[in-house]
Amino acid sequence: MSEQPAASYPVDDTNRIKRRHQRAHYDHATVHALLDSAALCHVSYVIDGQPYCTPTLYWREGTTLYWHGSSASRMLRNLSEGQPACLTVTQLDSLVLARSAFHHSADYRSVMAFGHAKLIEDEPEKSRALTMMVDRLFPGRTATLRPTTEQELKATAVVSMEIEKASAKVRAAGVIDDDEDYALAIYAERIPVRTVIGAPEPDSRLLPGLARPATLSGFNAGRRLDEVLTEAYAMSYPAG
Template identity: 90%
Template structure:
């Protein structure tokens, strides 16, 4: 029995990786895994011919992305009508020192996702999305917090974008030199880079008896952040 091909995003000139195409991935599994193991993205868009790129928190549901910001944000005001947008995420995994300047590089995992962003107008959908903005990072936390006020709801906007096209690009090769350069007496190495969770710093105004909840166990001291975020995503969206 022949297995069905893995789901992938369509490829055209917009998302096709043109340089080092062997590093490209278009399948949902790879793209989504990289998205789910990060929290901060950069959203690019154009306003009256001027390009902008804004960092913001985001999350994914299926093939749909969400991000938030202030209702007064220029970005959100201009992405509310179905504007073209590009959302990018990058994980830096190492710095690479080769025997020539040309071959100095970095190991990385990245995603570019393209679509048309629009503002969520329905208040029920908006409220649910804002709940998931928190619970995607800290599963179940919203239910333990004081309710969001109407003013807070008005002050925050949420944008959604169906991923129409996407590509991932991954370099995990370490040092690569021209064959003849390996004979040169020049030092070369790979410097691994990780974003690691440090010990928590409890707020100084906690009431007596208030302790760190067990639901934050994913954020253990010394653990890689991308691993923790992958775990919390799976807890919030068990179906993937």
């Protein structure tokens, strides 16, 4: 029995990697894994001919991306009718020092996702999405919190975007120099870069006797953030 080809996003001039195409990935597995390993994205869009790029928290459900913001946000007010948008995520893995300025580089993992962003108008769906905004990072936490008020719900807008096209680009090569340059007496190296969890800082106004919940045990000092977020996503969405 032949294997089914891996699910991939369609490729055209919008998302095709044109430079260093060997670093390109269009399959769902690679794109989704990178999206799930981060929490902060940048969303780009155009309003009246003026480009904007906004950082925000986001999360993924299947092939749909969600992000949130203030209901008064200019960005979100202009996404109510299916505005074309591009959401990007980047993980910086190293700085690369080569023997020439031309070959100085970085190792990285990045995603560009394209679609039409729309405000979620349905109140139950909006409420569910806001629950997952928290639980995607901290599985099960919303159930332990005081209920969201009607005013808070009205003050927060949620956007969804079906991923119509996407591409991932990954560099993990370290130092790459021209062959003749390896004989030069010039120092070269790869400097790994990691975002790690720091030591928790409990709020100074906690009630006496409150212990740190066991559900936060993954957020331990020294752990890589991308690994912690990937674990949290798998707990919140076990089906992937």
